Amino acid sequence: xxxxxxxxxxxxxxxxxxxxxxxxxxxxxxxxxxxxxxxxxxxxxxxxxxxxxxxxxxxxxxxxxxxxxxxxxxxxxxxxxxxxxxxxxxxxxxxxxxxxxxxxxxxxxxxxxxxxxxxxxxxxxxxxxxxxxxxxxxxxxxxxxxxxxxxxxxxxxxxxxxxxxxxxxxxxxxxxxxxxxxxxxxxxxxxxxxxxxxxxxxxxxxxxx
Numbered sequence: 309x310x311x312x313x314x315x316x317x318x319x320x321x322x323x324x325x326x327x328x329x330x331x332x333x334x335x336x337x338x339x340x341x342x343x344x345x346x347x348x349x350x351x352x353x354x355x356x357x358x359x360x361x362x363x364x365x366x367x368x369x370x371x372x373x374x375x376x377x378x379x380x381x382x383x384x385x386x387x388x389x390x391x392x393x394x395x396x397x398x399x400x401x402x403x404x405x406x407x408x409x410x411x412x413x414x415x416x417x418x419x420x421x422x423x424x425x426x427x428x429x430x431x432x433x434x435x436x437x438x439x440x441x442x443x444x445x446x447x448x449x450x451x452x453x454x455x456x457x458x459x460x461x462x463x464x465x466x467x468x469x470x471x472x473x474x475x476x477x478x479x480x481x482x483x484x485x486x487x488x489x490x491x492x493x494x495x496x497x498x499x500x501x502x503x504x505x506x507x508x509x510x511x512x513x514x515x516x517x
Contacts, residue, residue: 336401343391368467369413406482454504462497
């Protein structure tokens with residue numbers, strides 16, 4: 309991990325709107341404080357705890373593993389720089405990391421729209437596959453394609469709550485919106501996904517209920 313300290317500049321603000329938490333609620337807090345004093349091993353533990361989740365969220369938002377890994381690296385580097393400015397109590401450190409990841413994903417999706425007239429997900433062959441493992445892979449690809457059709461905020465809400473199993477409070481904090489607004493996004497996102505995934509409904513029963 310890079311040891312040079314850089315001013316956080318235009319880091320996203322820490323809103324106290326949704327994920328009000330005490331220091332004891334944050335499993336990363338002790339290591340954040342050690343990392344603020346230059347302890348790279350402490351920040352390495354934060355990376356270990358969070359990199360998989362950040363990468364998963366970015367991949368589901370962007371539909372690209374390579375881009376997701378780039379986002380995760382960028383987010384975690386910003387996290388290292390942010391430790392010296394961290395104020396416990398407004399949000400969990402992991403929530404802030406998700407917030408930055410979603411912002412980075414939004415930037416990339418916006419850039420795609422600006423450089424391409426065709427923003428739709430790639431066509432997925434719906435022909436039946438005899439092998440059960442291949443069939444599961446096919447369903448996963450169709451879910452990814454369906455996620456790609458959702459509006460960005462709806463997609464983020466569904467990814468955080470249904471795939472990452474965040475509570476509504478945590479997801480609302482990551483998106484910097486009220487719980488009521490989150491629930492509205494989830495309701496619209498669920499309806500759109502159910503419609504898009506109707507042919508695979510039997511394989512996905514319960515996941516979006």
